[in-house]
Amino acid sequence: MNLKNEFISHLQKSFRGFQEKSNNDLNRLISENLLSPFKIRLPKNLLAEAQQTVKTLFAMRESAAYQNFYSPALSELGLSDPGNKSIAMSYDFHVTNDNHLKLIEVNTNAAFLTMGYEMYRMSNVALPIDDFSSDEIRLNIEQELRLQHKAPPANLNIATIDDHPEQQRLFIEFLLYDEYFKSWGWNSDIKDFREIDVNKIDVIYNRHTDFLFSNPECNFLKSSFNQRTVCVSPNPHEYFLLADKQRLIDWHDQRNLVTWGVSRNDQELIRSVVPECLSIDRNTFESLWGQRKKFFFKPKRAFGSKSSYKGASISRKAFDELIDRDFIAQEYVSAPEHLFETPSGPQSFKYDLRCYAYQGRLQLIVARLYQGQVTNLRTPLGGFACVEFF
Numbered sequence: 001m002n003l004k005n006e007f008i009s010h011l012q013k014s015f016r017g018f019q020e021k022s023n024n025d026l027n028r029l030i031s032e033n034l035l036s037p038f039k040i041r042l043p044k045n046l047l048a049e050a051q052q053t054v055k056t057l058f059a060m061r062e063s064a065a066y067q068n069f070y071s072p073a074l075s076e077l078g079l080s081d082p083g084n085k086s087i088a089m090s091y092d093f094h095v096t097n098d099n100h101l102k103l104i105e106v107n108t109n110a111a112f113l114t115m116g117y118e119m120y121r122m123s124n125v126a127l128p129i130d131d132f133s134s135d136e137i138r139l140n141i142e143q144e145l146r147l148q149h150k151a152p153p154a155n156l157n158i159a160t161i162d163d164h165p166e167q168q169r170l171f172i173e174f175l176l177y178d179e180y181f182k183s184w185g186w187n188s189d190i191k192d193f194r195e196i197d198v199n200k201i202d203v204i205y206n207r208h209t210d211f212l213f214s215n216p217e218c219n220f221l222k223s224s225f226n227q228r229t230v231c232v233s234p235n236p237h238e239y240f241l242l243a244d245k246q247r248l249i250d251w252h253d254q255r256n257l258v259t260w261g262v263s264r265n266d267q268e269l270i271r272s273v274v275p276e277c278l279s280i281d282r283n284t285f286e287s288l289w290g291q292r293k294k295f296f297f298k299p300k301r302a303f304g305s306k307s308s309y310k311g312a313s314i315s316r317k318a319f320d321e322l323i324d325r326d327f328i329a330q331e332y333v334s335a336p337e338h339l340f341e342t343p344s345g346p347q348s349f350k351y352d353l354r355c356y357a358y359q360g361r362l363q364l365i366v367a368r369l370y371q372g373q374v375t376n377l378r379t380p381l382g383g384f385a386c387v388e389f390f
């Protein structure tokens with residue numbers, strides 16, 4: 001049995017809703033290169049470093065000095081503090097040649113947490129965080145409501161939303177969340193964000209990539225979010241404080257860390273794990289062109305490597321256009337590579353680490369294996385993979 005069919009069989013054995021779907025339907029929903037047959041083995045110091053990074057960055061985010069620093073910008077965006085945080089976040093890292101981590105980006109609406117957990121279950125690989133389970137996701141969602149001073153109802157109403165969710169590449173994961181939610185006795189639905197009635201929903205699991213609800217189509221969502229009519233998780237407030245790529249620029253500036261009262265030890269950790277990041281503006285433009293080979297250029301609010309450029313290969317024309325497109329220059333940290341034996345002989349695969357977290361707790365780690373410039377789930381034998389620490 002190939003890996004894709006094995007995963008389909010696992011889902012059908014584990015969840016009633018998948019038992020009711022045909023193998024053809026599930027084959028259509030799962031990409032051929034979603035799961036890799038390989039595992040990444042890494043030293044345990046990297047696990048400890050990921051745990052400490054997540055804990056440290058979230059503690060900084062929780063400080064009054066940090067929140068006060070960003071309060072004017074949040075007010076300008078028309079975003080209030082909803083009280084709750086964001087479930088299913090991720091911190092994405094590269095591993096350096098000397099076995100340390102470099103933070104590539106933070107995601108508040110990261111994909112593949114539940115799929116990753118089921119991948120580990122199917123593979124019989126020990127979980128990196130051995131006391132994590134799918135039930136912790138339920139507890140996180142209930143905690144999100146409590147943070148808004150709401151008692152989680154037994155028959156909680158939850159909706160997973162996106163822009164035309166059935167057209168999304170990982171719609172299969174939305175179906176998996178739906179199975180989880182229903183197994184906990186909740187009323188669950190998957191909806192296009194335009195179609196939801198916020199007055200009939202307790203919690204929105206938000207996978208829509210209008211991260212700040214800035215599109216006019218999201219005005220009703222933004223209003224309900226600000227008024228706490230519905231608990232939105234992940235949400236724009238948490239995105240701005242942790243996942244907007246401008247934060248990488250801010251975190252690398254030691255003057256900010258001092259202003260926020262970050263301890264000297266935590267400053268050292270943050271500055272070691274966060275690569276150099278700069279805004280592309282009139283003041284930095286020509287200097288960045290001269291140093292372009294050491295940078296990677298990407299939009300502040302894009303996702304999935306959209307419109308990103310490696311400095312070593314960007315043309316002057318493309319570079320000149322970045323100044324008006326709200327881009328950042330991020331120190332280029334090459335992806336680590338691992339050699340695997342394949343049916344066609346030895347092949348080298350790049351990988352990154354996706355580390356899922358809720359608040360300051362690291363929950364799960366998966367690797368994403370690929371060939372080429374960026375992760376794309378199109379590489380044969382690439383895709384998401386389990387990570388073993390030794």
